Amino acid sequence: MNNPNYVLGVDIGTTSTKVVLFTDKGEVVRQDSGNYPLYCPTPGAAEQDPEEIFSEVITTINQVLTDCPLSNLLCISFATAMHTLIAVDEEGELLTNSITWADNRGAPWAEKIKAEHNGKEIYQRTGTPIHGMSPFVKLVWLRHEKPEIFQQAAKFISIKEYIFQRFFSEYVVDYALAATTGLFNSKTLTWDQEALAVAGITEEKLSRVVPPTEIFQPIHSGFAEAMGIAPEIPVVIGASDGVLSNLGVGAISRGMVAVTVGTSGALRMMVDKPKMDAQQRLFCYPLLTDKWVVGGAVNNGGIALSWVREQLAANEATTAKLLQKGAYELLNNIAETTPAGAEGLIFHPYLAGERSPLWDGNARASFFGLSLRHTKAHLIRAVLEGVVYNLYLVFQALEDVVGKGDTILASGGFAKSSIWRQILADVFNREITVPTMHESTSFGAAILGLYALGRISSLDVVTDLVSHSDIYQPIPENVSVYERIMPLYSSLLTKFQAEYAAIARIQEETASQ
Numbered sequence: 001m002n003n004p005n006y007v008l009g010v011d012i013g014t015t016s017t018k019v020v021l022f023t024d025k026g027e028v029v030r031q032d033s034g035n036y037p038l039y040c041p042t043p044g045a046a047e048q049d050p051e052e053i054f055s056e057v058i059t060t061i062n063q064v065l066t067d068c069p070l071s072n073l074l075c076i077s078f079a080t081a082m083h084t085l086i087a088v089d090e091e092g093e094l095l096t097n098s099i100t101w102a103d104n105r106g107a108p109w110a111e112k113i114k115a116e117h118n119g120k121e122i123y124q125r126t127g128t129p130i131h132g133m134s135p136f137v138k139l140v141w142l143r144h145e146k147p148e149i150f151q152q153a154a155k156f157i158s159i160k161e162y163i164f165q166r167f168f169s170e171y172v173v174d175y176a177l178a179a180t181t182g183l184f185n186s187k188t189l190t191w192d193q194e195a196l197a198v199a200g201i202t203e204e205k206l207s208r209v210v211p212p213t214e215i216f217q218p219i220h221s222g223f224a225e226a227m228g229i230a231p232e233i234p235v236v237i238g239a240s241d242g243v244l245s246n247l248g249v250g251a252i253s254r255g256m257v258a259v260t261v262g263t264s265g266a267l268r269m270m271v272d273k274p275k276m277d278a279q280q281r282l283f284c285y286p287l288l289t290d291k292w293v294v295g296g297a298v299n300n301g302g303i304a305l306s307w308v309r310e311q312l313a314a315n316e317a318t319t320a321k322l323l324q325k326g327a328y329e330l331l332n333n334i335a336e337t338t339p340a341g342a343e344g345l346i347f348h349p350y351l352a353g354e355r356s357p358l359w360d361g362n363a364r365a366s367f368f369g370l371s372l373r374h375t376k377a378h379l380i381r382a383v384l385e386g387v388v389y390n391l392y393l394v395f396q397a398l399e400d401v402v403g404k405g406d407t408i409l410a411s412g413g414f415a416k417s418s419i420w421r422q423i424l425a426d427v428f429n430r431e432i433t434v435p436t437m438h439e440s441t442s443f444g445a446a447i448l449g450l451y452a453l454g455r456i457s458s459l460d461v462v463t464d465l466v467s468h469s470d471i472y473q474p475i476p477e478n479v480s481v482y483e484r485i486m487p488l489y490s491s492l493l494t495k496f497q498a499e500y501a502a503i504a505r506i507q508e509e510t511a512s513q
């Protein structure tokens with residue numbers, strides 16, 4: 001029997017780098033991950049040290065490849081977190097940390113760009129919502145609030161560009177990741193001159209743009225040695241983690257919707273042409289010249305259940321330990337004792353403000369409809385349902401913009417919960433499928449790597465390589481309950497939205513007294 005060939009998928013995320021060695025048939029051989037801290041030294045800041053990430057990437061790749069049959073390693077391919085911004089000087093020295101998507105300091109500038117700098121038109125070309133997370137907005141913030149750094153900067157790059165510069169001594173970026181900067185025309189795949197002018201920079205301050213399939217070699221020998229690879233191994237630049245996660249769960253045809261919910265969440269569909277949302281609720285990013293991903297990212301995913309666990313369920317967490325169960329598992333069991341709709345209790349899950357579909361940093365969570373008959377079990381169920389109601393609003397926006405979604409692929413931490421998966425099936429009134437592959441983003445990177453090398457002729461082969469563990473059908477009685485609740489959820493939301501700014505103001509003023 002021939003030895004299999006291998007591909008290494010590397011997913012550089014916000015909390016960790018995950019490295020997975022796959023066979024070229026998509027089987028996981030080995031995997032490991034390495035964490036790094038997020039620094040929040042001042043209000044709104046959320047930064048990481050690029051050197052800490054770089055060294056964790058090297059170490060984790062080395063850990064996965066130690067004692068592996070390296071002679072058949074075909075390539076390394078990268079997925080990276082979106083929306084990071086790093087300023088470097090002429091010598092390549094860091095002027096800032098990596099300012100992550102979660103950094104909120106630029107938020108007030110987003111409003112200004114929308115109101116005074118043609119933000120709507122710019123979004124229609126870039127596909128990146130004008131929001132504090134976007135490097136475009138962060139640049140405007142840097143220009144006005146940190147002019148000494150802005151003026152000294154020779155380049156503005158992302159974490160992937162930083163890593164590739166270290167490997168190959170060149171500033172390069174794939175167009176899939178460039179598209180998440182808010183400075184890039186997602187339709188023409190070139191930098192957007194109007195966005196650059198608003199940011200106050202020219203193209204020289206940005207990296208050379210290449211396709212996600214571009215191959216780089218050789219890696220500087222010192223780094224190759226540290227990772228335990230031969231310097232001439234092809235390195236595929238890859239794409240953003242968002243589009244590669246869609247590829248990795250096999251959601252690549254029209255009508256297939258990937259719903260990924262970890263701490264936060266996202267809903268995405270792949271289409272063959274760029275589609276912008278006239279109401280600016282969704283993003284639109286390219287993967288290749290015939291594949292774009294349209295979707296919405298929500299802040300309030302699993303974080304809502306983790307809030308319940310920490311704030312409302314200390315006793316349950318202790319009981320779970322005694323029962324040798326996970327705390328989430330016990331919370332799921334408790335929620336299962338109540339019926340669909342939580343007997344009239346509705347939770348709006350906006351504990352962390354919200355991106356899609358509201359784009360309102362002031363949004364707040366609330367329970368509506370509480371009565372004496374409600375128990376903690378109802379509260380837990382309402383929280384699970386509220387997260388899904390919000391996802392459903394994003395789903396409706398997605399269907400408005402790109403057309404019907406028939407197949408839902410659920411992944412991320414929430415997909416471990418059978419009650420949450422059933423609620424998803426019932427609120428969406430669609431069949432839900434759960435892919436078995438957990439590291440779907442690294443898998444997407446590996447598939448793109450095989451495509452870049454010409455080992456597969458189309459990305460479509462991914463559908464043969466992804467296996468599914470569970471299928472959930474909507475339960476008709478639950479569907480009809482949720483069909484009655486959804487309009488109420490939306491009309492309450494409209495009323496609450498009118499007051500979110502007021503409660504935020506009261507909170508700010510009382511905190512500063």
Ligand code: ADP
Pocket residue numbers: 015261262263264301302303304305306326328329332412413414416417420
């Ligand atoms: P991250 O987004 O940080 O990578 P995960 O994808 O592991 O994390 O998702 C973590 C979230 O998934 C938790 O906040 C929790 O809400 C949810 N979760 C994890 N396990 C379960 C479970 N067994 N039941 C319900 N929810 C779960």
